[in-house]
Amino acid sequence: MHISEGILSGSVLAAGWLGSAAGISYGLKKTDTAKIVRTALISSAFFLASLVNVRIGPSSTHLTLLAPMGLVLGFGVFPAVFVALLLQALLFHFGGLLVLGVNTFIMSASALLVYVLFGKFIRGGRYAVVFSFVAGVTAVMTGACLVGAALGMTDGNFFTAAKIIIIAHIPVALIEGVVTVFLMSWLKKSAPEFLS
Amino acid sequence: MLVFMSWACEVHAHGVGYRQSGMKAVALEFFYSTGEKMSYREAKVFSPKDEKFAVQSGRTDEAGRFAFVPDCEGEWRVIVRDEEGHQCEAKIDVTPELEAVSPGQQEEPLYVRALLGVSIIFNIAMIFYRREKHAH
Numbered sequence: 001m002h003i004s005e006g007i008l009s010g011s012v013l014a015a016g017w018l019g020s021a022a023g024i025s026y027g028l029k030k031t032d033t034a035k036i037v038r039t040a041l042i043s044s045a046f047f048l049a050s051l052v053n054v055r056i057g058p059s060s061t062h063l064t065l066l067a068p069m070g071l072v073l074g075f076g077v078f079p080a081v082f083v084a085l086l087l088q089a090l091l092f093h094f095g096g097l098l099v100l101g102v103n104t105f106i107m108s109a110s111a112l113l114v115y116v117l118f119g120k121f122i123r124g125g126r127y128a129v130v131f132s133f134v135a136g137v138t139a140v141m142t143g144a145c146l147v148g149a150a151l152g153m154t155d156g157n158f159f160t161a162a163k164i165i166i167i168a169h170i171p172v173a174l175i176e177g178v179v180t181v182f183l184m185s186w187l188k189k190s191a192p193e194f195l196s
Numbered sequence: 197m198l199v200f201m202s203w204a205c206e207v208h209a210h211g212v213g214y215r216q217s218g219m220k221a222v223a224l225e226f227f228y229s230t231g232e233k234m235s236y237r238e239a240k241v242f243s244p245k246d247e248k249f250a251v252q253s254g255r256t257d258e259a260g261r262f263a264f265v266p267d268c269e270g271e272w273r274v275i276v277r278d279e280e281g282h283q284c285e286a287k288i289d290v291t292p293e294l295e296a297v298s299p300g301q302q303e304e305p306l307y308v309r310a311l312l313g314v315s316i317i318f319n320i321a322m323i324f325y326r327r328e329k330h331a332h
Contacts, residue, residue: 004283033328040321044314051229051310083320087313092229094282168279 005096009154016102023078031076043080066139067180070111078108110143136180140173223263226276233260237278244270266290
């Protein structure tokens with residue numbers, strides 16, 4: 001889901017940085033002392049999840065954990081994703097530094113969307129498993145659509161590539177849905193305060 | 197008639213051939229940070245003379261290998277990327293003799309970089325934690 005350096009236009013890069021800066025600033029305001037360690041923990045999990053490969057036929061992809069991040073951190077997902085993506089770019093060469101703003105916005109907004117849409121239902125208990133699965137799928141597919149939109153806004157010729165990206169993420173979305181179900185069930189039993 | 201036909205065939209047929217090149221090739225292996233090979237990924241070669249347009253393009257092989265033959269000195273770049281946005285850029289310094297090719301700096305092992313990343317995240321968190329605590 002990381003967009004590489006040198007693909008997007010200057011205006012899309014600038015819009016990404018603006019959106020991310022606003023999100024990070026608001027997220028930091030919403031992150032109090034009690035949530036800082038939790039944010040670091042989730043940010044580390046996201047940082048390391050990129051190393052877990054999932055084979056899909058001849059190709060492979062990696063986990064993103066977007067939905068669990070959003071459901072646990074809420075608005076705090078912006079600074080958590082920004083730091084993790086910055087380190088992934090520097091240490092693993094995923095994405096890049098100029099495109100960091102766009103990548104941060106795409107992943108954080110996708111995670112935040114499922115927090116807003118499904119957070120209450122997953123914490124509620126009834127049909128939590130179903131909502132967790134839908135949240136996992138929605139987060140990845142929203143991210144893929146935003147990647148497609150960023151590519152499309154740069155150049156009309158990128159629409160074909162965007163279509164491929166969205167289709168390629170369908171299996172990943174299903175896997176993330178299952179992972180989200182397990183993680184949310186485990187958190188509700190072992191550390192319910194994480195979802196408060 | 198037959199003479200005319202044989203003449204026509206000779207005119208339209210392009211001759212092809214090959215010979216072994218004595219020039220030195222640069223062979224590279226591309227892989228993900230997990231160690232997995234970047235098999236069958238799009239590869240582009242940029243010469244020092246033109247940084248915008250690739251002089252060669254193709255795909256890596258099953259083992260993530262890609263080779264090109266530099267014809268001038270300077271820094272050559274090979275960019276390999278996949279459909280998910282992962283991109284690896286190799287910079288190769290080619291000497292005037294096209295003999296000594298330096299592959300650039302080798303990276304730390306993956307587990308070291310992973311541990312370093314987690315450590316940096318928790319250090320940043322501690323800085324914020326202390327600042328918030330002092331503020332209250």
